Amino acid sequence: MIIDYLGTNEINGPLVVLKNIPGVANEEMVELRMDNGTVRQGRIVQMDRERLVVQVFQGTRGISLNNTRTRFLGHPIELPLSLEILGRTFDGAGRPIDGLGEVYSDLRRNINGLPMNPVCRTYPQNYICTGISSIDVLMTLIRGQKLPIFSGSGMSHNELAVQIARQARLTGSEDENFCIVFAAMGVKNDIADYFKRSFEEANVLHRVVMFQNLSSDPIVERILTPRCALTAAEYLAYEENMHVLVIMTDMTAYAEALREFSSSKGEIPGRKGYPGYLYSDLASLYERAGIVRGKQGSVTQLPILTMPNDDITHPVPDLTGYITEGQIVLDRSLNASGIYPPVAILPSLSRLMKDGIGENFTRADHAAVSGQVFASYAKVMDARSLASVIGEEELSEIDQKYLKFGRLFEQEVLKQGHHENRTIEESLNLCWRILSTLPRSELSRVENTMLEQYYRPEQGDTL
């Protein structure tokens, strides 16, 4: 049903209030035509018998009480989908901005998606080799997982995301069907450019779909950006059988847009002014990662968020951590001491790795090695804090060994080049080399048979 409606009743921030019209559906799309010919899009966010509240994507600047004609489109916001979206660039609301024209397709999908029936999920177990030692050994990425990078302003999360996107491979199989969906939310122009250039250099640009909402673009569209991106990803994964890696940056900017929008609607704020439904809202994005039973493709998410003031208890990283299957936390002091990637070992975690590693997947000793590294590195932290009180010289012999282990581990295992692509064997052997600097009695997480096979103290002594 197409209806035109003249004028508006009330304007507030990105919201326009109209007198109610019968037959309009919740969350329906509208088009606002201004007298000067410009057309804006919006959607209905709240309605009762007297009022219809419409959220205008491009903002309400220039809209007055009587210069606008509103048309109800009769469907919720949709994205046209076909294989042609590969290699294209869209704005936050899914309109092409690369000058190559519209995407024409009969297939249009509601960008809000539908919740996946838990019964129809395949539990993700395929391990993705990223070639980055710290991630592969300690927080293994699994196909169909959602593993965010918790970072802070000025750290190398973008480089890390690009390196993962460039190197990520399933072991033992050629991935012809690999593609990337990139959603930029509130990022600076040169960051979006950096990603584009990097994809170009890696010669994968024709396999990338980009959705860009730069920091100067309207915030209402920022709320749509990840939804558009995930709708495209679900289409590519479940209908075109592709393995999709979705990179979303920056989730903090997204949450801030949501907060701004919520307060303009006059909603009761929760923690730090964020709306009470922030958890549900973030979950409606993150939960769209996964594998559908019986389908070939998969959606793997790599959201990036910057922790305001590096505070992991801030609502955005906090709620994200409760939804995602682990997190890769970056550390400022490692970053400052020139270690790339600056992955903070202890707070980082991959929940799905336990079922995707070990014999038949990576190597039999993988679980034991990662458990041992975590336990030993925790002791390094204890030794360091003790050393800062009583001085390094006063430490017991064993604590000194831990300090050395920590130093070596950061320099040899953590640190690697932007283009260095290590196999899982290389990474595990490297860990064993460093673990061998510790006395055998300290390696209580590893079974004796594995120690026989891999523990080489004579190698450790040479380091």
Next chain:
Amino acid sequence: MTENNTPVIYGINGPVVTVQGYRGFSMMEMVYVGTERLVGEVIGITDQKTTIQVYEETLGLKLGEPVVGTGNPLNITLGPGILNNIFDGIERPLRDLSELDGAFLQRGGKIPLLSETRKWKVAVLAKIGQTLSGGSIFAECPETPIITHRCMVPPDLEGTVIWVAKNGEYTVADPILKIRNDDGREHVLYLAQRWPIKIPRPMKKRLPPNIPLITGQRIIDTILPIAKGGTAAIPGGFGTGKTMTQHQLAKWCDADLIVYVGCGERGNEMSQVLEEFSALTDPKSGRPMMERTCLIANTSNMPVAAREASIYTGITLAEYYRDMGYHVAIMADSTSRWAEALREISGRLEEMPAEEGFPAYLSSRLSEFYERAGRVTNLNGTEGSVTIIGAVSPQGSDFSEPVTQNTKRYVRCFWALDKALAYARHYPAINWITSYSEYFDDLNNWYEDHVGLDFVQNRRRINVLLQEEDRLMEIVKLIGEDVLPDDQKLIIETANVIRTGFLQQNAFHKDDTFVSIQKQQQMMEVILHLYDAAKRRVSMGIPISRIKETGLFEKLIRMKYEISNNALELFGQYKEEITRTLDALN
């Protein structure tokens, strides 16, 4: 609009729908909203306006669509077919929905909650002329190979049997029994009955919590035990292992039945539970664990109002099986998501918020939920229990937030998960200093009767050593371990054995994942034996470094792997070796 009109939708705000002018609804009534018949519940009534929360996505709903009342509060169907099944928050069977709608959830109540075509082999127990009261068992059917489903007279009915069906195969929709009550009214009874989820099912009498729920997890059974019919909370920040702990308890605890509620959590976790529990065998019966499990999955992206209902649905199912005489454990992961659902809906209703935006009734809702636990004598005289184990996800890992604090007031076991332990991959990451269990004294008699007279004594000594170590570590953190006298170094060494050799438990190791209470007792004895023997040597002036060189401490750390669960006689050899080795030192 006059009140004779059919009620129609007047306003929509997220999951909240309002109806204007109609006065026929009652509080908590279940209603169908819109032409797609979305399930909703009346949550507020004023002279002008009725407020309804909708348990499904409201996108596409239009003003003016009809709202139909059912006259009943929100209820679910109880009967055979619940076990080995997976439901959403309002008991819609997810497997059946996936066959109907495919991989993604559509809307609308299109299918019955329990299959009406599946036949059950029913043995009718009631006889004509017999007088039955509420809760009486009138028929039985094998619901799964390990659980017999006992069909009961609904609690609010009683009367004399005037007709019974023959033994045979029936669906939940077939009549099984007719009874006539005192005033001559007749009622037909089926295999299934309906029950409103927010009202506790009645029972005859509460029993004291003096039988432990054995979980096979050392830190729980030995240090922080929970009783059958008890309540426990597992608070912890993300990544501290709440879900892992709950999975371990669901797998190994000695309840007859498990109800696992995934409330606002990850979809992949639910598919993991489904896969794992179908593959794992129950140690008691040798059958797949799913045959004694019911899953409720309302993942975080499913509608928020149904998330609120999922907790009630879970506890109602648990109470129903309790009434049959089973011991049921319900895992609620996570109650914080439930509280947040309350907050979200409260916000949409523009209610006055209390702490951190949570509604003021948060505390009373939590207490209503936890009070539904208990070991009881049922209406039909059988004994059953519902044990509640709820995960709490405190925002910002801060235990002073309202959900954790209010939960603490209503649970008697508090298993606080610790970030530092989780960072060091010490699982289960339950902090033995900040956690507590109030069931100690209630359970002492059981432990003395069933495990050994010295069990309680051993546990106390282990606890004292851990407390001592905690105090000593404060000093060590400031000046290092070297300055401590030898007897205190011994405490630290022994506590280290307790921490890594006893409290830490490997869920992925075939022997260590479940440890019998007898083995736990033996492990404690060996550790204390080493401590006592070493302490004697230290008091004789033998330096601790020489005792450490014997390697006995490391040997005990590894004993959880080296001594398999059916070779408990090896503990005797360990003790002898300790005595022999230490006696040789002088």
